Amino acid sequence: MESSKQNGVIPTSFFSGRARDSRKVLELDRRLLRKLIEGMGAPAIKVALWDGEDVVSNPGATTRMIIHNRISLLRLIGNPLLYFGDDYSSGNIDIEGGLVNFMEAVARAMDGTGQIRRRTSPVHNWHRETFNSLSDSRKNIHHHYDLGNDFYRLWLDKEMLYTCAYYPKPHISLEAAQIAKMELVCRKVRLSGGERVIEAGCGWGGLARYMAKRYGAKVRAFNISKEQVAYAKERARKEGIFGVEYIEDDYRNITGECDVFVSVGMLEHVGPNNYRRLGQVIDSTLSDTGFGLIHSIGQDVAEPLTEWIEKRIFPGSYPPTIREMMEIFEPYGFNVLDLENLRLHYARTLEHWLERYEANEGEIVRMFDESFARAWRLYLCGSIAAFRTGSLQLFQVVFTRHGNNNVPLTRHHMLEP
Amino acid sequence: MESSKQNGVIPTSFFSGRARDSRKVLELDRRLLRKLIEGMGAPAIKVALWDGEDVVSNPGATTRMIIHNRISLLRLIGNPLLYFGDDYSSGNIDIEGGLVNFMEAVARAMDGTGQIRRRTSPVHNWHRETFNSLSDSRKNIHHHYDLGNDFYRLWLDKEMLYTCAYYPKPHISLEAAQIAKMELVCRKVRLSGGERVIEAGCGWGGLARYMAKRYGAKVRAFNISKEQVAYAKERARKEGIFGVEYIEDDYRNITGECDVFVSVGMLEHVGPNNYRRLGQVIDSTLSDTGFGLIHSIGQDVAEPLTEWIEKRIFPGSYPPTIREMMEIFEPYGFNVLDLENLRLHYARTLEHWLERYEANEGEIVRMFDESFARAWRLYLCGSIAAFRTGSLQLFQVVFTRHGNNNVPLTRHHMLEP
Numbered sequence: 001m002e003s004s005k006q007n008g009v010i011p012t013s014f015f016s017g018r019a020r021d022s023r024k025v026l027e028l029d030r031r032l033l034r035k036l037i038e039g040m041g042a043p044a045i046k047v048a049l050w051d052g053e054d055v056v057s058n059p060g061a062t063t064r065m066i067i068h069n070r071i072s073l074l075r076l077i078g079n080p081l082l083y084f085g086d087d088y089s090s091g092n093i094d095i096e097g098g099l100v101n102f103m104e105a106v107a108r109a110m111d112g113t114g115q116i117r118r119r120t121s122p123v124h125n126w127h128r129e130t131f132n133s134l135s136d137s138r139k140n141i142h143h144h145y146d147l148g149n150d151f152y153r154l155w156l157d158k159e160m161l162y163t164c165a166y167y168p169k170p171h172i173s174l175e176a177a178q179i180a181k182m183e184l185v186c187r188k189v190r191l192s193g194g195e196r197v198i199e200a201g202c203g204w205g206g207l208a209r210y211m212a213k214r215y216g217a218k219v220r221a222f223n224i225s226k227e228q229v230a231y232a233k234e235r236a237r238k239e240g241i242f243g244v245e246y247i248e249d250d251y252r253n254i255t256g257e258c259d260v261f262v263s264v265g266m267l268e269h270v271g272p273n274n275y276r277r278l279g280q281v282i283d284s285t286l287s288d289t290g291f292g293l294i295h296s297i298g299q300d301v302a303e304p305l306t307e308w309i310e311k312r313i314f315p316g317s318y319p320p321t322i323r324e325m326m327e328i329f330e331p332y333g334f335n336v337l338d339l340e341n342l343r344l345h346y347a348r349t350l351e352h353w354l355e356r357y358e359a360n361e362g363e364i365v366r367m368f369d370e371s372f373a374r375a376w377r378l379y380l381c382g383s384i385a386a387f388r389t390g391s392l393q394l395f396q397v398v399f400t401r402h403g404n405n406n407v408p409l410t411r412h413h414m415l416e417p
Numbered sequence: 418m419e420s421s422k423q424n425g426v427i428p429t430s431f432f433s434g435r436a437r438d439s440r441k442v443l444e445l446d447r448r449l450l451r452k453l454i455e456g457m458g459a460p461a462i463k464v465a466l467w468d469g470e471d472v473v474s475n476p477g478a479t480t481r482m483i484i485h486n487r488i489s490l491l492r493l494i495g496n497p498l499l500y501f502g503d504d505y506s507s508g509n510i511d512i513e514g515g516l517v518n519f520m521e522a523v524a525r526a527m528d529g530t531g532q533i534r535r536r537t538s539p540v541h542n543w544h545r546e547t548f549n550s551l552s553d554s555r556k557n558i559h560h561h562y563d564l565g566n567d568f569y570r571l572w573l574d575k576e577m578l579y580t581c582a583y584y585p586k587p588h589i590s591l592e593a594a595q596i597a598k599m600e601l602v603c604r605k606v607r608l609s610g611g612e613r614v615i616e617a618g619c620g621w622g623g624l625a626r627y628m629a630k631r632y633g634a635k636v637r638a639f640n641i642s643k644e645q646v647a648y649a650k651e652r653a654r655k656e657g658i659f660g661v662e663y664i665e666d667d668y669r670n671i672t673g674e675c676d677v678f679v680s681v682g683m684l685e686h687v688g689p690n691n692y693r694r695l696g697q698v699i700d701s702t703l704s705d706t707g708f709g710l711i712h713s714i715g716q717d718v719a720e721p722l723t724e725w726i727e728k729r730i731f732p733g734s735y736p737p738t739i740r741e742m743m744e745i746f747e748p749y750g751f752n753v754l755d756l757e758n759l760r761l762h763y764a765r766t767l768e769h770w771l772e773r774y775e776a777n778e779g780e781i782v783r784m785f786d787e788s789f790a791r792a793w794r795l796y797l798c799g800s801i802a803a804f805r806t807g808s809l810q811l812f813q814v815v816f817t818r819h820g821n822n823n824v825p826l827t828r829h830h831m832l833e834p
Contacts, residue, residue, distance in 0.1 A: 111820065168827050300750050300819050322753055323743035333717045335807060336739055339756035344826060390752060390820030402717050403528065403807030409761060410585050415829060 019092075021050040021069035029073060030055045036077050041109035045102060049073065063097035063105060085308030085382075089375035099377065100354070103385035111389055132271040132316050134250055138224050140269065140316035145225040149204070151367060155356035160204035160231070163265035163295065164346040164394045168416065174352035177345075180416070182210040187414045188338065188398045189260045189291040191215040198222070198258040198285055200251040200278070201266025205232025205244065212243030219244045222254055254281050259290045267296035267325070268317045275320070275327040283332040289406050291337075291398065294328065296320065297346070298393040306382070313379045319392055333402035338411065342394040347387035354380045436509075438467040438486035446490060447472045453494050458526035462519060466490065480514030480522060502725030502799075506792035516794065517771070520802035528806055549688040549733050551667055555641050557686065557733035562642040566621070568784060572773035577621035577648070580682035580712065581763040581811045585833065591769035594762075597833070599627040604831045605755065605815045606677045606708040608632040615639070615675040615702055617668040617695070618683025622649025622661065629660030636661045639671055671698050676707045684713035684742070685734045692737070692744040700749040706823050708754075708815065711745065713737065714763070715810040723799070730796045736809055750819035755828065759811040764804035771797045 029049055037047055037056045044060035050068050067073050072092040075083035087093045095102045132140070149160075156162055157178045165177035166184050185207065191197075193216050202208050202221035205228070211217040221244060223229050229248040236244050251266065252274075261282050270278055282292055297319040304310065305317060322339065329336055357364070357380055364373045386392040400407060446466055454464055454473045461477035467485050484490050489509040492500035504510045512519045549557070566577075573579055574595045582594035583601050602624065608614075610633045619625050619638035622645070628634040638661060640646050646665040653661050668683065669691075678699050687695055699709055714736040721727065722734060739756065746753055774781070774797055781790045803809040817824060 108820075170826060300752050301747055321743065321747060323740050323747060326738065326740035326743075330718055330738060330740060335717050335758070335760075335810070336756070337758045339753070340828065341752070341754045343752075344822065344824065388822065390822075393752070403525075405761065405805065405807075407761065409587060410832065411757065411828065412832060415827065415832070 019069050021071075023050075023070060025049045025051045025053070025055075029070065032077055033067070033073060036080065040080065040106060041111075043105045043109035045105050061105070063095060063102035065102065066094045066096070068092050068094070079307065082307040082311065085306075085312060085375065085378055088378050089312075089371045091371070091374065099381040100384050103378075103382045104388055107382075107385045107389040107391055111391060132269070132274055134252065136316060137250060137269065140314075142225065143315050144313065145203075146227045148367070149227055149231050151364065152204075154360040154363060155353050159206035159209070161206045162203050164297075164342055165349040165352075166342065167345050167348050170348070174349070174356075177349065177352075178206070179210075181345075182207050183214075183416065184414065185262060185264065185293055185295065185396075186211060186215055187416075188396070189262060189293050190408070190413065191217055191260065194218070195259040196220075196257065196287075197260045197262060198254060198256065200254060200261070200263040200281070201269070202228075202232065202246065203265065204228050205235060205246055207262070207264055208232070208244045208246070209236060209239065209241055212241050217243060217260070220247060220254075220256065220258070221245070222247050222249050222251055224248065224250050251281055252277060254285060256285055257287060258285050259287050261286050261290065261292040262295075263293070264295040265297075267294055267328075268314070268319055271316060271318055272320060272324050272327065275324065276331055279328040279332050279334070282328070282334070286401065288401060289404050291400050292334070293396065293398050294325070295394070295396045296325070298322065298325065298395040300390065300393060309379065309382070312375060322395060325395065325397060329397075329399055334399045335402050335404065336397060336399050337407060338396075338398040338414075340396045342396060343387055343390065343392070346392070346394045347384055350380055350384045350387065354384065436486050440467075440487065442466045442468045442470070442472075446487065449494055450484070450490060453497065457497065457523060458528075460522045460526035462522050478522070480512060480519035482519065483511045483513070485509050485511070496724065499724040499728065502723075502729060502792065502795055505795050506729075506788045508788070508791065516798040517801050520795075520799045521805055524799075524802045524806040524808055528808060549686070549691055551669065553733060554667060554686065557731075559642065560732055561730065562620075563644045565784070566644055566648050568781065569621075571777040571780060572770050576623035576626070578623045579620050581714075581759055582766040582769075583759065584762050584765050587765070591766070591773075594766065594769075595623070596627075598762075599624050600631075600833065601831065602679060602681065602710055602712065602813075603628060603632055604833075605813070606679060606710050607825070607830070608634055608677065611635070612676040613637075613674065613704075614677045614679060615671060615673065617671060617678070617680040617698070618686070619645075619649065619663065620682065621645050622652060622663055624679070624681055625649070625661045625663070626653060626656065626658055629658050634660060634677070637664060637671075637673065637675070638662070639664050639666050639668055641665065641667050668698055669694060671702060673702055674704060675702050676704050678703050678707065678709040679712075680710070681712040682714075684711055684745075685731070685736055688733065688735055689737060689741050689744065692741065693748055696745040696749050696751070699745070699751070703818065705818060706821050708817050709751070710813065710815050711742070712811070712813045713742070715739065715742065715812040717807065717810060726796065726799070729792060739812060742812065742814060746814075746816055751816045752819050752821065753814060753816045754824060755813075755815040755831075757813045759813060760804055760807065760809070763809070763811045764801055767797055767801045767804065771801065 033047060033055050042058055044058050046054050046061045046064040047056040048054050048066045069092060072087040075087060152160060157174045159178055161178045165174060166181035167177045168180055191211060195217050197211055197217045197219040199208050199219055199221040202223045205221060208219040208221040211219050226248060229246050232246045286292060299319050299321050302321050361373055450464060450472050459475055461475050463471050463478045463481040464473040465471050465483045486509060489504040492504060569577060574591045576595055578595045582591060583598035584594045585597055608628060612634050614628055614634045614636040616625050616636055616638040619640045622638060625636040625638040628636050643665060646663050649663045703709060716736050716738050719738050778790055
């Protein structure tokens with residue numbers, strides 16, 4: 001319990017719940033539940049209360065939610081997008097028939113209603129939350145990324161890449177798809193040998209290692225997660241890779257000059273208010289004929305993340321629309337060359353992660369506790385659903401400086417033969 | 418003279434000019450000229466006045482502008498971006514050393530100063546001018562596209578495509594590059610046979626013919642240029658193509674249903690105020706799993722077109738930034754799959770057009786008059802410079818409906834082997 005409290009996943013007060021309610025289900029309970037499910041766009045699910053009888057059974061339902069007590073029902077009615085996650089984590093809610101399928105049915109229905117994410121939190125000023133000062137960023141990143149390298153090792157690939165992989169063929173392994181992703185990024189920014197690269201937000205350092213090993217690039221890789229940087233440094237030392245320097249610092253403090261600027265999976269944590277600042281950093285470091293690549297989770301339509309994800313899993317994070325991303329580029333006249341949407345690749349990546357995660361769930365429960373394990377299972381399943389239904393996108397944007405004519409005519413060089 | 422007046426290229430009053438000034442060049446003339454050239458960011462050009470002596474000779478200059486009289490000098494000082502075009506057209510200004518090179522030197526310098534296009538027209542409310550009501554649009558399109566099919570035939574390819582071609586190899590012919598462009602568009606929207614296509618802004622009907630012939634598509638192609646539609650209908654009849662219906666109507670009046678929505682080179686004339694309206698038309702016609710493609714001239718940074726182009730060549734037109742283009746997609750939750758920038762392909766296309774144009778300039782002078790011929794030469798040369806320097810971009814955006822999972826994993830299908 002201590003560990004999950006530390007990580008802020010579930011407030012301790014919640015564990016008083018997890019009770020099967022022995023009280024009679026009232027007609028009022030059923031009426032409130034029906035109204036709640038209707039308000040979510042009538043997803044194709046069944047729902048039962050603590051007496052085990054289905055109250056809702058919508059057409060096409062293959063999954064079933066059981067709400068085990070009245071307090072959880074009332075919390076759901078108050079704020080479903082926060083308390084579904086909390087009450088699922090603490091065991092006050094169970095899902096039968098597959099959590100991914102359930103989340104997908106719900107996501108499809110809620111997508112239909114459009115406004116639900118905003119509607120459920122009318123006073124939620126989400127842009128304020130993604131302001132992300134230097135110290136906020138450190139705290140937010142620590143919350144998620146410093147859960148322990150041992151935890152992430154259980155379900156990520158060998159290179160420890162915690163970003164969308166690339167599946168040129170649908171049935172390749174996670175390991176192969178992560179290597180294909182790194183190769184795709186290197187090809188898009190036209191690495192050929194010896195380039196000076198700045199990487200903003202390097203995770204456990206996998207892409208920087210790849211660029212140094214495969215292309216002889218000289219990479220300066222920045223990250224504010226202490227544990228990730230320590231891991232990356234140690235691993236580069238062990239593998240005898242000398243072309244990479246890992247620096248524990250914020251992207252706003254990046255200086256120097258580079259031929260290539262890459263950022264894979266950091267923008268989600270930057271916050272729209274800081275996009276212009278990120279552009280400024282790129283503008284002050286990128287050479288005249290350099291190339292840049294930003295890889296980020298995104299959205300078709302500007303909406304805050306589901307409150308539970310934003311509060312419990314990824315504090316301070318926000319997936320931008322393409323329009324919002326342009327705030328990085330336009331103020332500095334950067335020239336966008338290419339944009340690719342890899343949405344379904346992220347659904348596949350998450351499926352691979354979930355498979356490994358579930359195979360190691362016993363160990364994860366031992367490392368943390370059951371509610372933590374359930375919360376992260378929900379996060380992975382919900383993310384699969386979000387990418388499958390299109391609530392989330394994955395944008396890779398390639399850019400250069402305004403007027404750089406040293407650009408390839410076609411995109412053949414981006415694709416492996 | 419009548420014809421050019423009709424087409425509004427140059428006001429008749431201008432032809433009183435074209436005089437070599439016999440008056441002495443004053444020190445004041447020289448001082449004003451130096452200030453003008455400095456304000457343009459000191460381009461690498463030489464400039465002489467009517468006595469033929471160089472007043473400005475900037476480092477790296479390979480071209481030379483001669484201003485033949487004081488009235489032209491004063492007009493340039495008042496509004497260089499309008500009157501350079503007018504006075505070049507009417508012969509009050511001459512350029513030695515190549516018009517493209519000259520325009521490129523000027524564009525590079527002005528790009529450096531950033532604000533010049535706005536600065537020279539402080540009260541110019543350009544967004545108002547691109548409001549484009551139904552009747553404005555008809556007038557604007559008539560101004561440019563109804564100059565006569567015989568005119569455009571002199572310098573376009575055989576299929577009469579008046580949009581950016583695609584050069585998978587740099588030295589292919591214009592004809593081959595236009596076919597490659599049509600093939601690229603068809604591949605991007607995944608034509609395979611029998612799809613119902615709506616084309617908004619079909620020019621002389623080339624792409625629609627290609628889609629019908631090569632893919633058996635059933636195309637409904639819209640255009641408000643009377644002459645273009647008449648040409649397209651006649652040509653389809655002659656070639657025995659039955660899969661295409663050409664409709665003389667505005668994109669705002671498009672109804673029906675389609676599997677593919679394409680628009681190649683129309684958005685420039687739509688105006689930012691109408692992007693949402695265009696999105697609505699797409700939303701009301703595109704099938705659930707359909708694909709769309711918008712191909713348009715664009716910009717890195719939102720700025721009005723050079724005033725001369727906007728007034729004399731393309732009234733009511735505006736090249737959007739990517740951010741501005743998103744107003745077509747985001748309000749309807751369309752899902753952007755892919756964006757490619759073909760800027761240098763347009764420079765090459767224009768070089769091909771210019772080559773044919775210059776080879777036929779004698780005939781063009783006979784069809785219109787010399788000032789018309791000079792105006793259009795300037796437009797083509799200036800456009801080459803704009804695409805070479807990055808003042809203009811060419812964006813191709815592929816999209817589908819929110820949540821459509823029937824999308825290819827990679828972009829191999831877009832590229833010819």
